[in-house]
Amino acid sequence: xxxxxxxxxxxxxxLIAVEGLDGSGKSTQIHLVKRWLELEGYKVFFTEWNxxxxxxxxxxxGKREQLLTPTTFALIHCTDFADRYERQILPxxxxxxxxxxxxxxxxxxxRDAVRGCDRDWVKSLYSYAVHPHxxxxxxxxxxxxxxxIMSGRAKLKHYEAGMDMGYSPDILQSFKTFQGxxxxxxxxxxxxxxxxxxxxxxxxxxxxxxxxxHIQERIDLERYKWKTSR
Amino acid sequence: MxxxxxxxxxxxxxxxxxxxxxxxxxxxxxxxGADGSGRTTQINLLSDWLERLGYATxxxxxxxxxxxxxxxxxxxQGNTLSPITLSLFYATDFADQLEKTIIPxxxxxxxxxxxxxxxxxxxRxxxxGVDPAWVREVYGIALVPDAVFYLKxxxxxxxxxxxxxxxxxDYWESGxxxxxxxxxxxxxxxxxxxxxxxxxxxxxxxxxxxxSAGRAPNTISQDLISKVRFILSPLELNxxxx
Numbered sequence: 001x002x003x004x005x006x007x008x009x010x011x012x013x014x015l016i017a018v019e020g021l022d023g024s025g026k027s028t029q030i031h032l033v034k035r036w037l038e039l040e041g042y043k044v045f046f047t048e049w050n051x052x053x054x055x056x057x058x059x060x061x062g063k064r065e066q067l068l069t070p071t072t073f074a075l076i077h078c079t080d081f082a083d084r085y086e087r088q089i090l091p092x093x094x095x096x097x098x099x100x101x102x103x104x105x106x107x108x109x110x111r112d113a114v115r116g117c118d119r120d121w122v123k124s125l126y127s128y129a130v131h132p133h134x135x136x137x138x139x140x141x142x143x144x145x146x147x148x149i150m151s152g153r154a155k156l157k158h159y160e161a162g163m164d165m166g167y168s169p170d171i172l173q174s175f176k177t178f179q180g181x182x183x184x185x186x187x188x189x190x191x192x193x194x195x196x197x198x199x200x201x202x203x204x205x206x207x208x209x210x211x212x213x214h215i216q217e218r219i220d221l222e223r224y225k226w227k228t229s230r
Numbered sequence: 231m232x233x234x235x236x237x238x239x240x241x242x243x244x245x246x247x248x249x250x251x252x253x254x255x256x257x258x259x260x261x262x263g264a265d266g267s268g269r270t271t272q273i274n275l276l277s278d279w280l281e282r283l284g285y286a287t288x289x290x291x292x293x294x295x296x297x298x299x300x301x302x303x304x305x306x307q308g309n310t311l312s313p314i315t316l317s318l319f320y321a322t323d324f325a326d327q328l329e330k331t332i333i334p335x336x337x338x339x340x341x342x343x344x345x346x347x348x349x350x351x352x353x354r355x356x357x358x359g360v361d362p363a364w365v366r367e368v369y370g371i372a373l374v375p376d377a378v379f380y381l382k383x384x385x386x387x388x389x390x391x392x393x394x395x396x397x398x399x400d401y402w403e404s405g406x407x408x409x410x411x412x413x414x415x416x417x418x419x420x421x422x423x424x425x426x427x428x429x430x431x432x433x434x435x436x437x438x439x440x441x442s443a444g445r446a447p448n449t450i451s452q453d454l455i456s457k458v459r460f461i462l463s464p465l466e467l468n469x470x471x472x
Contacts, residue, residue, distance in 0.1 A: 079318035116247040124367040
């Protein structure tokens with residue numbers, strides 16, 4: 001077992017990530033990418049930003065009992081991600097898959113920066129993880145994102161709404177402020193990390209056409225066909 | 231040495247958001263050493279001495295955080311953690327204790343006795359092939375202690391004491407996760423030799439003091455107390471000692 005950090009270009013697989021605010025439509029778009037690649041017969045695997053079984057209980061308790069500070073919030077999620085990365089993402093990239101990630105390390109960069117963690121520290125925490133070959137940032141105007149989220153779900157959660165930051169005692173107001181700051185972080189990172197910015201507000205099929213075009217331009221898909229018939 | 235008592239606190243790296251280390255007036259004393267080096271005995275004796283003089287003390291150690299302590303303990307029973315995950319898991323455990331116990335105690339002028347600190351964690355990570363520069367960056371949130379004492383004992387002595395106290399050698403403390411050959415005893419010896427070498431390299435950089443752990447507990451304690459005296463301000467000490 002070695003812990004050497006791997007560079008993306010050393011790996012046969014490709015990593016495609018989507019980032020953006022809740023309600024930006026990124027999950028729909030990455031789902032359509034997955035369907036497209038599967039149906040065309042490519043080796044593809046989908047992974048999303050959620051808890052590995054390893055820390056599920058701690059994350060849950062930490063959130064429920066509001067034990068988390070910005071620093072421990074950053075670290076516990078980084079641990080959680082490391083487990084998923086070392087068990088799943090990295091082996092898949094070694095095995096030559098196209099890995100599709102619904103949110104990746106940039107979600108953590110944005111959230112932790114908004115919470116006041118040192119940006120360079122957070123970046124170095126995640127330096128074991130390869131950067132995606134292609135990262136899409138789905139940019140949605142704040143009001144549109146909020147109205148989509150509000151109609152789609154029952155109740156905002158404490159940390160999700162940034163209530164730990166003390167922006168406002170009103171959870172909805174706090175969520176708005178938090179999302180606004182998240183969007184600023186994403187915009188700031190767009191240049192730094194070379195995100196492909198997709199402006200939403202068009203029908204899904206039009207967005208998907210643009211997304212597929214970018215992928216075809218950047219990845220030689222023929223190399224990722226299954227070698228055996230399925 | 232006398233000036234140490236007046237040296238303001240600082241972080242190793244960028245530190246923690248919203249914490250001014252210079253406002254932390256307590257003392258942070260770290261006892262490092264492998265299992266079997268007599269750490270716990272020494273911390274007990276040291277805290278007896280401090281409390282007799284009227285100092286308020288509190289203790290921290292590995293896997294003791296409210297946030298992830300229990301789950302980390304549980305995860306280690308499974309032997310399935312890879313090095314980076316293990317490293318970050320311990321860093322989370324450390325950070326929770328740093329923010330929830332160490333810093334509040336130092337703000338209240340307590341003496342914090344740390345039963346191991348970031349050095350054991352870093353040494354374990356480095357022994358597992360994790361990039362030392364990365365580990366140092368992760369622990370840029372850590373406070374520089376007022377003193378670090380490293381209880382040093384040969385691997386053979388450590389093994390003897392582990393047999394005596396625990397009836398056997400622990401899987402992780404024998405480095406079984408990173409060694410392919412040899413029995414548990416051989417692995418333990420090799421692993422601790424490696425850890426000691428890493429400590430040797432860190433010693434210069436972090437400036438901790440080696441204390442020979444192969445002696446009688448009371449002799450070691452006297453040694454330790456004579457050094458701890460230096461970091462307590464002379465004014466405070468005045469009149470407290472008989």
